[in-house]
């Protein structure tokens with residue numbers, strides 16, 4: 001997504017911001033041009049107060065795509081007055097993300113690597129931070145493969161060397177007999193939700209096509225997230241599947257998604273005028289809500305007519321719709337499983353996920 005967008009959105013009026021889901025997607029909240037000072041939870045709505053000059057508080061309603069409950073507490077009071085706690089709530093989330101990333105890098109980053117894939121979003125920024133700390137003597141020999149314009153800027157700003165996928169493929173060459181379809185040594189990326197079998201929903205920042213491309217080319221995908229993203233089954237807290245579509249085919253795809261039982265799939269919009277989001281691949285995104293998915297191991301319960309889908313089945317079915325480029329469900333095989341098969345099948349699932357908690361601990365899965 002266009003990295004200049006959040007700044008443009010931040011300049012708009014409170015009224016225009018109302019209902020804009022993309023404001024914080026893919027960008028560290030702490031780096032936003034305006035500061036959120038308090039976050040409350042009112043039913044399903046998250047009401048935030050913000051100040052542009054840090055003195056005048058005004059209410060804005062933000063349709064935050066991530067639940068905040070796990071990190072929210074009741075608003076503390078001193079002498080009957082509420083204390084501003086959102087900055088500490090935001091700090092807790094950012095610390096949780098950073099903790100997950102530092103642990104993941106400590107466990108999986110190796111100075112002998114040549115190609116490192118870097119995903120998109122706010123969490124993976126802390127992976128880049130941790131990698132950059134190894135210094136130029138280590139990172140100067142490596143090339144970093146981005147998954148979109150945001151991650152390209154992230155890599156570049158950290159002083160690391162960017163190599164886009166087409167250039168990577170030219171650099172490694174093409175040998176039909178070559179045993180490896182996975183030249184990237186490791187791929188770090190965030191997720192919007194991760195289930196108990198490491199299937200993920202991705203694409204909240206509209207980057208899932210390039211993320212899948214890099215993941216397919218990587219030996220291992222390591223997922224980093226805060227603990228709000230960990231669920232038993234996908235579409236528990238996160239409610240929709242991001243689907244990247246040809247702009248001309250968007251309405252056709254939307255109708256087919258309705259036919260599949262998606263409740264009110266919508267073309268994603270961004271910015272003050274709510275124009276359709278344009279991805280890095282010049283496409284649109286449809287956010288398609290579905291009921292909570294089964295696990296892939298529960299395929300015996302699969303019953304699409306009743307809205308019972310496994311991640312694998314829903315991914316395969318949506319991919320069959322004419323006009324769909326890619327679906328934000330990362331399920332099926334992982335890199336090492338594909339390497340064993342020695343064939344170019346999709347292997348995009350993480351081998352391990354790191355979930356940072358607000359208390360600084362890190363849980364792992366896989």
Ligand SMILES: O=C[C@H](O)[C@H](O)[C@H](O)COP(=O)(O)O
Pocket residue numbers: 025026027119120121122123124189190191192201202203204205206207208211
């Ligand atoms: O399209 C965006 C990506 O799939 C992100 O990795 C995902 O949305 C997680 O982003 P964040 O780390 O900002 O929560």
